[in-house]
Amino acid sequence: MNTQYDVLVVGAGIAGEESALKLADMGFRVLLIEKEPSIGGKMILLSKVFPTLDCAACITTPKVSETARHPNITLLTLTEADSIIKENNGSFSVTLKKHPRYVIEKDCTGCQECETVCPSIVDDQFQFNLVARKAVYIPFNIANPRVALIDIENCMLCGSCEQKCPSNAIDFSQKEEIIQVKVNAVIVATGFNLFDPTLIPRYGFGKYKNVITSMQMERELAPTRPFNNILRPSDGKTPDKIAYIFCTGSRDQTCGNAICSQVCCMYSTKQAQLLMGALPMADITMYYINIRAFGKGFNEFYMQAKDMGAKYVKGKVASVSEKENGNLILRYEDIATGKVTESEHDLVVLSVGLLANPAITSVFKDETLEIDASKYIKQPELLQSPALTSIKGVFVAGTATAPMDIPDTIMSAGAAAAETSGYLKQLS
Amino acid sequence: MATINPEFGKELKKYGAFDYNACYNCGTCTAICSLSTETDSFPREMVRLSTIGNEDDIKASLKPWLCYYCGECSSNCPRQASPGELMMSLRRWLTSVYDWTGLSGLLYKSLPLSILAFLLTAAAVIGFSIRENFDLERIMHVGHYFEMIAIGSVFTVILLPNIIRMWWFVIGKPKIKVPAKSYFKALGELFVHMFTQKRALGCDNNQFRWFEHFILVIGYLTLLFTTVFLDWFSSSNLFIIILGYIESIIVFGVTIDFVSSRIKKSKEVSKHSQPSDWFFVIWLLLMGLTAFIVRLFIDLNILEQNSWMYLFHLIILAQWAVIIVPFGKWTHFLYRSFAMYMAKLKIQS
Numbered sequence: 001m002n003t004q005y006d007v008l009v010v011g012a013g014i015a016g017e018e019s020a021l022k023l024a025d026m027g028f029r030v031l032l033i034e035k036e037p038s039i040g041g042k043m044i045l046l047s048k049v050f051p052t053l054d055c056a057a058c059i060t061t062p063k064v065s066e067t068a069r070h071p072n073i074t075l076l077t078l079t080e081a082d083s084i085i086k087e088n089n090g091s092f093s094v095t096l097k098k099h100p101r102y103v104i105e106k107d108c109t110g111c112q113e114c115e116t117v118c119p120s121i122v123d124d125q126f127q128f129n130l131v132a133r134k135a136v137y138i139p140f141n142i143a144n145p146r147v148a149l150i151d152i153e154n155c156m157l158c159g160s161c162e163q164k165c166p167s168n169a170i171d172f173s174q175k176e177e178i179i180q181v182k183v184n185a186v187i188v189a190t191g192f193n194l195f196d197p198t199l200i201p202r203y204g205f206g207k208y209k210n211v212i213t214s215m216q217m218e219r220e221l222a223p224t225r226p227f228n229n230i231l232r233p234s235d236g237k238t239p240d241k242i243a244y245i246f247c248t249g250s251r252d253q254t255c256g257n258a259i260c261s262q263v264c265c266m267y268s269t270k271q272a273q274l275l276m277g278a279l280p281m282a283d284i285t286m287y288y289i290n291i292r293a294f295g296k297g298f299n300e301f302y303m304q305a306k307d308m309g310a311k312y313v314k315g316k317v318a319s320v321s322e323k324e325n326g327n328l329i330l331r332y333e334d335i336a337t338g339k340v341t342e343s344e345h346d347l348v349v350l351s352v353g354l355l356a357n358p359a360i361t362s363v364f365k366d367e368t369l370e371i372d373a374s375k376y377i378k379q380p381e382l383l384q385s386p387a388l389t390s391i392k393g394v395f396v397a398g399t400a401t402a403p404m405d406i407p408d409t410i411m412s413a414g415a416a417a418a419e420t421s422g423y424l425k426q427l428s
Numbered sequence: 429m430a431t432i433n434p435e436f437g438k439e440l441k442k443y444g445a446f447d448y449n450a451c452y453n454c455g456t457c458t459a460i461c462s463l464s465t466e467t468d469s470f471p472r473e474m475v476r477l478s479t480i481g482n483e484d485d486i487k488a489s490l491k492p493w494l495c496y497y498c499g500e501c502s503s504n505c506p507r508q509a510s511p512g513e514l515m516m517s518l519r520r521w522l523t524s525v526y527d528w529t530g531l532s533g534l535l536y537k538s539l540p541l542s543i544l545a546f547l548l549t550a551a552a553v554i555g556f557s558i559r560e561n562f563d564l565e566r567i568m569h570v571g572h573y574f575e576m577i578a579i580g581s582v583f584t585v586i587l588l589p590n591i592i593r594m595w596w597f598v599i600g601k602p603k604i605k606v607p608a609k610s611y612f613k614a615l616g617e618l619f620v621h622m623f624t625q626k627r628a629l630g631c632d633n634n635q636f637r638w639f640e641h642f643i644l645v646i647g648y649l650t651l652l653f654t655t656v657f658l659d660w661f662s663s664s665n666l667f668i669i670i671l672g673y674i675e676s677i678i679v680f681g682v683t684i685d686f687v688s689s690r691i692k693k694s695k696e697v698s699k700h701s702q703p704s705d706w707f708f709v710i711w712l713l714l715m716g717l718t719a720f721i722v723r724l725f726i727d728l729n730i731l732e733q734n735s736w737m738y739l740f741h742l743i744i745l746a747q748w749a750v751i752i753v754p755f756g757k758w759t760h761f762l763y764r765s766f767a768m769y770m771a772k773l774k775i776q777s
Contacts, residue, residue, distance in 0.1 A: 254505070332459045
């Protein structure tokens with residue numbers, strides 16, 4: 001493997017892919033690393049995008065394939081940056097950790113025969129625990145690379161997959177690899193974390209089965225969805241009175257995230273429209289503090305949801321309790337009347353917020369990659385050059401800088417690529 | 429039409445309120461409150477009225493008295509605007525609004541003035557004792573009558589006019605028509621709430637806290653009765669002596685727990701203590717404790733040699749009766765009960 005690259009892009013979500021593709025198209029040699037077994041980030045798991053209601057997978061998979069096949073992009077999945085040290089000549093010395101897949105990537109055909117024989121069944125993290133998967137598995141059916149991996153923590157080492165594999169791709173002897181490379185620039189595109197709603201126990205997530213997150217609903221609505229229908233988890237009933245609780249874990253200082261997550265109002269509005277399409281008889285109620293429909297076409301999109309019949313109620317839900325039949329009672333103050341009100345729903349969706357993912361900062365050993373008050377990567381030149389960070393030669397793209405939607409992420413990634421190419425041209 | 433006082437926020441800060449302007453009106457506080465109902469929803473309404481400085485509507489509202497401060501609203505407020513502490517500050521502010529003398533407001537707002545008032549009262553008691561040449565029998569005799577006179581005069585001169593003022597702000601001024609017989613019909617509500625604080629039982633479903641308050645109120649009121657009307661310190665009736673002991677132990681036992689939780693700041697309700705809160709619990713503690721020790725000294729026959737102990741008790745008693753009862757937190761006990769009474773009147777109007 002080559003050990004010299006122009007750019008290291010950390011994170012192969014939509015931002016990392018876009019930056020990598022733009023730079024590769026300009027002729028730079030790009031090393032793209034992703035800690036998950038598939039590239040595509042969070043976007044590849046979404047149903048549709050707002051405000052156009054285009055299929056998310058249909059937009060992102062061409063980019064995913066192009067990224068994976070581009071001659072100037074070297075892609076490493078299941079790989080994390082361990083340390084990035086700046087050398088005296090301005091280049092970066094990078095140590096990467098490639099976790100074992102226990103499957104020989106080039107030999108696996110993605111036939112999924114191994115999955116049929118594996119006896120170990122665990123929660124499927126790519127379906128946000130709505131269904132189960134095997135310990136040897138293809139992450140999801142539009143994964144790229146479409147190659148199996150073994151979740152060794154849950155594997156009982158029975159060897160059934162090894163016997164079943166028609167191309168002898170299973171290799172239990174794989175070890176963690178340490179890879180040393182030199183790069184001239186780094187783009188941080190590490191994205192965001194989703195808020196964990198168990199931190200707000202009064203909403204009952206994890207305790208009441210019919211309280212789900214918006215990401216779980218996203219999976220229920222996606223073309224590659226697990227149930228091929230909208231069902232509530234407790235009894236598989238088709239819900240007909242669905243509630244959305246906005247600002248779960250955003251604009252809330254009690255859980256340490258005081259800022260607005262920018263996308264929840266709109267993705268919830270999008271899901272409401274999709275649900276009204278899928279379940280024409282269902283009542284959908286949106287409990288919000290303020291609706292933030294600020295982008296191009298957003299306000300019209302919000303009005304459209306209202307016209308379709310979604311009910312928007314101003315008032316933050318304070319608590320959720322469960323009835324015996326699995327229905328949920330929401331207690332809130334209806335701000336329009338100023339009265340405490342209770343309402344019953346058979347499915348509650350928590351519009352969870354976006355949180356910073358500052359883990360990458362510990363990788364930079366000699367210089368500090370600074371973060372802002374909300375723990376996102378700090379942009380010292382926010383207005384002039386938003387892609388710059390506190391380290392010269394390190395750039396930032398997408399939701400690593402702040403919560404943002406997909407169009408803004410792609411623009412941010414494009415800006416980071418342009419900024420990086422200018423920097424690389426100056427170096428040579 | 430309501431008049432707006434733009435300076436209201438500054439004024440309320442002096443009574444302990446925090447940055448309630450941070451509120452973005454999500455209503456979490458109102459919906460999380462276990463006492464808030466569809467007919468009486470709070471505290472967000474009070475936050476809103478305070479933010480815009482609508483004094484008239486706050487004066488006309490009984491809602492501050494309906495809150496028993498479990499602190500759930502403050503600990504779950506996404507803006508950390510401390511709505512619970514605002515309700516507490518509004519109670520202090522309303523106390524000073526109801527008080528016709530204006531002293532209540534001065535003492536709430538100024539710690540030096542409060543301390544001066546305590547010192548002056550102590551000086552008066554000591555001055556009186558010097559005039560009496562520290563004659564214990566004579567001091568105890570006067571002390572006993574002082575209690576009766578203090579109770580009577582504080583009630584008729586200060587508290588009764590204040591309750592009439594409260595009625596004026598809540599029912600008279602907003603022109604709420606209440607049929608005369610409702611005033612009698614609702615009396616039951618007044619006494620039930622005064623003696624049992626039944627409403628606090630629903631507050632955060634914290635039955636232990638209600639029980640502590642309940643036995644404290646009962647202990648305090650019966651101790652008052654035992655010392656004033658059964659003349660505990662001079663009595664030789666064994667039943668009365670033991671009764672007094674039990675009552676005083678209840679008073680200082682419960683208040684020791686209150687003081688320690690205010691020191692530890694373990695609960696939301698005890699996190700933000702104002703001087704008036706400290707005075708109230710500490711003086712209640714000292715009153716129970718000194719009464720207990722005085723009677724103990726009498727029973728051990730050592731009070732003659734230690735007459736300073738009675739003097740100390742009398743100072744505490746005088747400060748309690750002329751400062752804390754008419755102008756301090758003691759009045760909350762009275763206004764809360766009358767708030768429930770007037771709430772009943774409003775429903776029947």
